[in-house]
Amino acid sequence: MDARARRFALVSGRWDACLAVVDIDAALDPAHHDTDRAVISRPRVTPDLVDAGGAAVPAVGLPVSVVAVPALDRLLVVNHAGATSLQAMEGCPHGHAGAVALFELRATLAGRAAAPTMLPTGTFGPVGCVATPDGRHVLVAAGEGAGREDGGYQISVIDLATPALRHNFEMPHAGTPCPRPSPDEGFGGFPNPAGIALARGAPDLVLTADGGSGTVSVFALADVLAGAPHPPLARVALPSGPFGIAASPDGALAVVANRECPRTGAEGNSVSFLDLAALRRGEGAAPFHVAIGSDDGRPSRPMGVAFAPDGQSVFAAGFRTGTLSRLARGADGLWREAGRLALEGPDGGPACPRGVAVTPDGALVLVAGGPRGAPASSVLWLVDARELATLARVKGVGNESYFLEVIEV
Known part of the structure; x- marks a missing residue:
């Protein structure tokens, strides 16, 4: 790490319509443990709405993911519900028109931070986002359909230079969306992509974690950017509906969190590794599944995953078990759970970890989580990556926070 650099965690606020900007090194100060003193600011990610009486009413956007593009001085926050009233959200938290909040x-x-520029995605219930290698575009996965939990089948391509929505790339889908919320046997025809990742290589690949169909879809980045419908290079079946997904730094592997089956509601307990190098050779992705979060096979409901910068370790959050798992590859080449940390909330409540990120030097793992509760009730854990020990906790980073981004500038 450059001695002059500063490290930040950018944490999505979900039910708090804000982004928490956390100074990582300030958070490591023992005097700041279990406080919000390391939170530099909480910029709003939605505009105010005007009610029937003409009064300003704060919108609820459900910010769920973040991506920073330093070369263009851009910061984007994906609002799962765009800019919706709290009343509409409480009545139906699914299927709202999505938007991206753009900051300097x-x-x-x-x-x-000034008030963000709002960029509608033209889709519903977007979740994950990722920047392209050249930093010119951000891809956003549309997780839901219009007014429904089911029905997501698009990847929004945001042009950062403009900035504006360039187009929505259509993924294969079949039938009509299930009109009922999950779990329901009517799910499965639409992919409902949640997480999205980009794997460098020849070719560069876009990977989506399809919670609706229990698959990972793999596309050539060039096809997604071109815009016209194009079949995936592969669709890989998984043990459960996935959520978070990440690609290794060398682009040869992907790991995906198998969260839950939308048809039965059965929660997953594994992450799956996909061999992207083999897929590029035309040999198939050969998924390899690893149970995490418990020793008895009970559901851990994995949500977030991240590779270490050297590609030799993977970290995964088990929402149901309240755990952070470290996975490593053995001498036989197989991945295994090599360590596990039980995360503890400041007040003894459930940890409910979701988002996972690793600092550029590989020394720290940052985990965002906490159950839905009062405003500013979510927690950010800072964990020693080697020892798998909690070094600090930051309060007040949101309310049911999801994904996060770590940046060093």
């Missing part, structure tokens, strides 16, 4: 990165890190 440097101003936001300095605590001087």
